[in-house]
Amino acid sequence: MALRMWASSTANALKLSTNPKSSLLVSPAFSLSRCFSTVLEGFKYASSHEWVKHEGSVATIGITDHAQDHLGEVVFVELPEAGKSVTGGDSFGAVESVKATSDVNSPISGEVIEVNSKLSETPGLINSSPYEDGWMIKVKPSNPSELESLLGPKEYTKFCEEEDASH
């Protein structure tokens, strides 16, 4: 698991595809290939499939590789303005893919200090680089202890596998 995550993070940095797909038996009406999505060390994760990278007084937030894979090609991103407050667990924006808008939820509470303006012209960055160029907002956390209740990489990987297996 650790080797795969290291390989994934390195390959991700090199912008290489890291998603070998594995099909498992599921109900034909809802079948999706199971994907060993990239999960990076040093990040925290929400069960609603957002990630947080906390560096000093800034937390960067985006959606995970698992989420972007399940959502499909992102064609539009709705983001808040800098200065707005976000609340842990609540929606701060949305992405559009496959005729659907999907809420994106902030894992933590705080003030938005920067928004990724590249996403308005190139929303597909969320698919091609969910943990780097596809970041969505930077937040000044108001309650850093909220990070402790988020999932670590191994817990999140297990959560994704269990979620996919149960559907």
Add this chain to the structure above:
Amino acid sequence: MALSQTRSIGLPLINLIRLKGESILHQLHLEEMLLRTSSDNWCIINDGTIDPTIVMGVSGKPVELLEIESVLRDEIPVIRRFTGGGTVIVDQGTIFVTFICNKDAVPGLQSYPRPIMSWSSLIYKNVFQGIGDFSLRENDYVLGNHKFGGNAQSITKARWIHHTSFLWDYEISNMAYLKLPKRIPDYRQARDHLEFICRMKDYIPRSSFIDRTIHAVGSHFRLRSPEPEAIQTPLGTKFEPSSRILRKQDLEEAIMKSPMANHVAQSL
């Protein structure tokens, strides 16, 4: 116990709302309110809407999708709705069917766009059994290779909505307000609107479609009629719908800011 009652034991409950001629803007406001403030499952069927209205998805750009000058000239209302997806023009010939569900309402269904879309097609496969060659093709409902309904969805943390505007009938002249969109499915193959779409009325009577849809929903849910207070915004809940009619000024500004307008201005 009646067979239908036996069939529905163990199925999740769904509230069925039947409307006729309701304004599409009111319908969208109701839907978004139920999505965001209710914890019940809902099926809404609106049999036609009185006034021809253009409805764009959340990211729709009028200058790319509409013949704006004709729209302004003929004063056709343009709505930006809260769900994703493309642009439709709706009127009395349109039948709307909407599902609003908790993410765990349908066993085994992941609340992502493609699984929800795939699940919805099971309902309509049932409706069109023995009637037409129905399938879900690149996220469109088709009979043969002709689209007859526009789909859109919105997914929140705990719930999702899937709604469809079905072309039971349409006015050819109304289709002229819509441009060929930039993103089109492969199976469309550059066909213009009239070659691409079909009328459901060529396949099934209007009341039969609605009855068969309700029956098909009943094989997945236990249907019930909601109490009137269940359709109101809960007391103390702050909710503002996001679907809105674009102002004439918004459409005029879209023309002014368009690349074509800028090109003309620069060449003068």
